[in-house]
Structure formats: C-alpha cells, structure tokens
Amino acid sequence: MNTEPIIWLTIFVLAIFVGVEVISKVSSTLHTPLMSGANAIHGVILIGAILVAGTAQSTPILVLGLVAVILASINMVGGFVVTDRMLIMFSRPRRALEKQSRRELDQ
Amino acid sequence: VTPAWAQLGYLAAAVCFIVALKGLSSPKTARRGNLIGAAGALLACVIVFLVSDLNHLLPILAAIAAGMAIGVLGAYRVQMTQMPQLVALFNGVGGGAAAIVAIIELTDLGPGSAPVFDLIATAFTIVVGSVSFAGSVVTFLKLQELMTTRPVVFRGYPIVYGLGLLAAVGLSVGLVLAPSMLFALLLAAIGAALGVLLVLPVGGADVPIVISLLNAFTGLTVAASGYLLDNILLLVAGTLVGSAGTLLTRLMASAMGRSLINILFGALKGGSTLGATTVSDRPVKSAGPADVAILLAYAQRVIIVPGYGLAVAQAQHTLRQLVDLLIERGVQVDYAIHPVAGRMPGHMNVLLAEAQVPYEQLKEMDEIDPEFKQADVALVVGANDVVNPAAETTPGAPIYGMPILHANQARQVVFMKRSMRPGFAGIENELLYEPTTMLLFGDAKDSMGKLLAELKALTV
Numbered sequence: 140m141n142t143e144p145i146i147w148l149t150i151f152v153l154a155i156f157v158g159v160e161v162i163s164k165v166s167s168t169l170h171t172p173l174m175s176g177a178n179a180i181h182g183v184i185l186i187g188a189i190l191v192a193g194t195a196q197s198t199p200i201l202v203l204g205l206v207a208v209i210l211a212s213i214n215m216v217g218g219f220v221v222t223d224r225m226l227i228m229f230s231r232p233r234r235a236l237e238k239q240s241r242r243e244l245d246q
Numbered sequence: 247v248t249p250a251w252a253q254l255g256y257l258a259a260a261v262c263f264i265v266a267l268k269g270l271s272s273p274k275t276a277r278r279g280n281l282i283g284a285a286g287a288l289l290a291c292v293i294v295f296l297v298s299d300l301n302h303l304l305p306i307l308a309a310i311a312a313g314m315a316i317g318v319l320g321a322y323r324v325q326m327t328q329m330p331q332l333v334a335l336f337n338g339v340g341g342g343a344a345a346i347v348a349i350i351e352l353t354d355l356g357p358g359s360a361p362v363f364d365l366i367a368t369a370f371t372i373v374v375g376s377v378s379f380a381g382s383v384v385t386f387l388k389l390q391e392l393m394t395t396r397p398v399v400f401r402g403y404p405i406v407y408g409l410g411l412l413a414a415v416g417l418s419v420g421l422v423l424a425p426s427m428l429f430a431l432l433l434a435a436i437g438a439a440l441g442v443l444l445v446l447p448v449g450g451a452d453v454p455i456v457i458s459l460l461n462a463f464t465g466l467t468v469a470a471s472g473y474l475l476d477n478i479l480l481l482v483a484g485t486l487v488g489s490a491g492t493l494l495t496r497l498m499a500s501a502m503g504r505s506l507i508n509i510l511f512g513a514l515k516g517g518s519t520l521g522a523t524t525v526s527d528r529p530v531k532s533a534g535p536a537d538v539a540i541l542l543a544y545a546q547r548v549i550i551v552p553g554y555g556l557a558v559a560q561a562q563h564t565l566r567q568l569v570d571l572l573i574e575r576g577v578q579v580d581y582a583i584h585p586v587a588g589r590m591p592g593h594m595n596v597l598l599a600e601a602q603v604p605y606e607q608l609k610e611m612d613e614i615d616p617e618f619k620q621a622d623v624a625l626v627v628g629a630n631d632v633v634n635p636a637a638e639t640t641p642g643a644p645i646y647g648m649p650i651l652h653a654n655q656a657r658q659v660v661f662m663k664r665s666m667r668p669g670f671a672g673i674e675n676e677l678l679y680e681p682t683t684m685l686l687f688g689d690a691k692d693s694m695g696k697l698l699a700e701l702k703a704l705t706v
Contacts, residue, residue, distance in 0.1 A: 161267045188346070207350070
C-alpha cells in the first residue's frame, strides 16, 4: 500500500517540530482553550471513519464504521463549538474595555 | 489514487490546522484561530465526499448529523464549570473512533498480504486509541465526582500494570505476525484496561494534566491511522496534535510545579495517602458577615483568591458587585489567579470572564504573589488547595511542589467556605487554623449576598 514509508516518516518528523514550534509561546491563560482546540483538530479522524464506513463490504462492518463516524463527528464538531464558546468569553471583556477606553477618549 | 486537486485541498486543510494552533496561543487571535481550524476540518470533509467512491452515503450522512447534534448540544448545554470533563469526553470518543477505524482496516488488509508497517500502525492505533477512550472516561468520572477524586492504588498495582503492558506488546507482535480479528479485539480490551489503570492513581487536582496527555495520545493514533488509510492530512493533523499536546502537557505540569512522572505514578510510591480523610476538630475562628464587611470596608488593599467553589455556587456576579462597591470606597482590589484555579490551567479566567470581571483586575500568580505582604485582607472564596501551605511544608502531600499563593502573608485571611471539607486534592489546609484566619461558613452565593448587604449598610 505504502511504497515509501520513508516519505511518511519525513512528514511525521517535520510535523512534530511544527507542532512544538507553533505553541511554544502560549500563556497559561490559554492552556484550556488551546487543549480544547487541539482536541477538536484530531476530530479529522472523521475522514478516516467516513472512508471505512463508505467502503464497508458487510453489515456488521458498516455498523461499526457508522459508530466511528458518530464518535468522530462528536469529537470534531463538539470540540470546535465548545472552544468557540470559551473564547467568546475571553473576547467579551476586551470589547467592553475598548468601549470604555473609547468613551474616555471622547471625554 | 487521490487526484492532485484533492491532495492540494488536504494540504490547505493541514495549513489551516497549523494556523489554528498558532492563533490559539495568543489571546488576540485565539477565536479566529479556532474558526480557521473548523474551516480546515470542513474543507477536508467536503473533499473526502467528492473524491472517494463511497457507498452507504445516506447512513453516513445520518451518522454525521447525529454526531453533530450530540456534539453541539453537549457544547452548548455544558456549564463552564463542567467544561474540562466535556473536553475529556470529546477526546475519548475521538480515540475510540480511531481504534474502530483501525480494527475495520484490519479486515480489509486480509491475511498474509499486509505490509509489516501497516500492521504495526494498526496495533498501535488500536491500543493507544483504547487507552485514550477508557482513560478519558475515568477522568470524566473523577472530574464529575461520580467516583472518588483521591488517587486509587491497590496492592500489586505495578505488577498488574507491568503484566498489562507485556500483554499489549505480546498481542501487538501476534497481530503483526498473524493478523486476526481476535487479536485486534483482545488488544482493544487490554488497551482499555491500561487506560483505566493509567488514570486511577492520579489525584483529582492532577486529572486535567492527564486529559492533555490523552489528547496527545489520540493525536498520535490519528496520525497512525493516516498512515494506514494512505491519507496525509490525517498523518499531519494527528502528529501536530500529538506533539503540540505533549508540549502543552509539560507546560501545564510545570505551571503546577509538578513533573509528569510524579503526577502519573507519584501515588504508587505511597505517601499521597497522607492528609486527612477525616476532618479534624481543632478550633477555628469563625466570623459573621458583618465582621467581614467591616474588615473589608476599612482595608486599603484587598486581594481576592477565587476558586472552583465560587463558580460552582454561581457567586461570581455577586462577588463582582462586592468588588465594585469596595473600589468605589477607594479600596484597591485585585483577583489573584492561580494557574490551576478551577479545574485546569486557565479555567478560572474562563469562569470569571463569563461573569464579566474586567480583564485588568485579573492578576496572574507571579505578578500578584509578592503583594500579599502588603495586603490587609486576603479573601479566599471557594479556593483551598491553591493557598495550602502543605505544598511547601509537607513532602509527600499530593500537592507538594505546586506553587501556591501566599495568602497567609496577608495581615488577615478570610475564608469563605461551605464546610471544613478538604479541597479537591483531599488534604487538610493548615491555613484554616492560623490565628490570622477567619472563616465565614456558608454557601458562597448566600454568604456573598449577606456580605454585600452588610457592606451596603456600612456605605450608606
């Protein structure tokens, strides 16, 4: 199936470094939303679930595949939505703050 | 073979995920980052439908709709106080999905013909996916307090755990040499058992770190299943989450001053059974709302240490009114936010932001901790472990080594507590018995209301 495992290994190793690099400067305030957002991203396993369910040859396999599809979409959709809910709360006080500073500028 | 345009689409989705993680690590770009991640995920799903020759379209779409409904409902219904366990559940089902995908792939590989690397990836995905699933369920039970939050260890735990690991390795080798469904299902069962065993000895206060670790595990299983399915996007996305999640786990652990090894296996060394399961009956100084109101009203500097109990009692709004009133009187008031206040790092910020507490009143630990010396009153509301001096004085306590807020250095400490029950870590707090400490017993919302009324009476 995979004739070039080395290429896959290369992509794997490079992606490790990218993953470490992009979040290396996160403040502890954002640990929770970041964890939740990363959690949503691995919900792309939904693609895998769709692929195996869509090529299922027998009913038991199809049922199992559909279970995987349900679980993966809970992970992906729920993950992104709950992260957004958290982050809205972070941005709300800031907007209030901006309004306040604008008011101060007006005075 | 996947056509080039689809490959490019997957590349675009992978870039979206990288940008999303980058965005999530800064407050200004966090929300946009998350939405970009969601867009990438949507793009990937659209591509997979367009490009693959799929049967059973209707049942698949129905299953996606069902999963979406459950996910959205869960995400909107959940109280912000319960959010860590929801994230744990979402993570767990992701791990479960990856394990199922790998099991199904095994039936497609067929006997004898499958490449070794594919079989190794299959075994890995099944084991680690099951660990993640079962481990997440146990973290959920602990955080929801459906089971004890104290570390659970039993005699012979290391032997059982070692045997479990050996069995997992043995079965994996078996699966690679002679692929069969029996081995796959046994592997899933062993993985689930290992997941339960991994989380049991972890104390309640450390559970969030484990969620982050399991999150990284799920990422790696997704990466492995990408290899299995010949899908580069799954490989990249899974690896990103795996490596970022591992780093995040370490960052969280160091914010608590703990090492990961200590969190996972500290309870096995014994010692963490230290601390009271029973409440001692030493005398404490309790006070009424009127006393505390006077104390606060004539203070110059007040530092509030909010904890999970505040959020559970939904007293944050009343607290904000109290603080507003104090500031009107000229008292300097700040909130001291311990990195792990609430249930996990950053959780308290989310909870207070929900109550619309101005961002600039929230001070991080490093900034505020030296100021307790100048504070007249430290008002500890529904917090306990984060001000417990045992973290510095009692080696062997489950929280030993965690940095704490030195509320004990304030001239006067006021605890608002429901009862003498110990905090989430399950150990007694010496600070409660200090001569400078006063206790205001009662439900946080109730007491806070009375306190506010007394303060208003003083102000008029």
